[in-house]
Amino acid sequence: MILKHPSDRGGSRNKPFERLAENASRFTSSATFFVVCLILVAVAVVLHLIGLPIKWLLFAGEAMSAVTLLMLALLKNSELRAERAVQSKLDAIAAALLEGQEGSGTGKAHRELRSSLGLEESS
Template sequence: MTLEHPAERGGSRRGPFEHLAEKASNFTSSPAFFGVCLLLVGIVIGVHIAKAPLTWMLLAGESMTAVTLLLLALLKNSERRAEHAVQQKLDAIAAALLEAQQGESGPARDKLRTAIGVEEQT
C-alpha cells in the first residue's frame, strides 16, 4: 500500500484498480446507473412502507451505504488522476509559452507533446 498520488504510482502504466476506477466512473455517469440507484432507493422505501422486519431494513440501508463507500473510493481515484493530468498539461503549456516568449525552442515543446495524452497513461 502506498500513499502516493494515484497518477504517480506504478510508472506510466495503469494498474487493475485504475482501470476499475475508470470503468466505474464511466458507469456511474450513465443512465443505467441512475436506474440502479432508483431501484435501490425504491427497495429501501418499499421495505419501510411494508414495515418489514428490522433485519430487512438494516440490510437495505447497509447495502446503500456499501455502494456509496465503494463509489467514493473508485471515483476519488479517477478524479485525482484526471486532476494530475490537467495539471501536467497546464505546466507544459506554461513552459512552452515561456519558451516561445523568450524566442527559444527547448524541452518544453517536447513536454507539451507528452502531456497531451497523459490521462491515457495514468
C-alpha cells in the same frame, strides 16, 4: 499504505484497480446507473411500506452504505488521476509559453508539450 498520488506511482497505466476505477467512473456517469439508483430507492421505500422487520431494513441500509463507501474510493481515485493529467498538461503549456516568450524556440518545454498532447490523442 501508498501515500503517493495515483499518477505519480509510475508503472503500467492499466493496473486492475485503475481499470476498475475508470470503468466505475464511466458507469456511474451514465443514465443506466441513475435508473439503477432510482430502482434501489424505490425498493427501499417499498420495504419500509410493507413493514419488514427492522433487522432487514438495517441490513439493506448498511449494504447501501458499504457500496457508497466503495464507490467513493473508486471515483476519488479516478478523479485524482484526471486532475493530475490536466495539471501536467497545463504545466507543459505554461512552460512552452514561457519558453516562447524568452525566444529560445523549440526547446525542452515544447517537446514536453508535444508529448503531453500526444498522450491525449492516444487515450
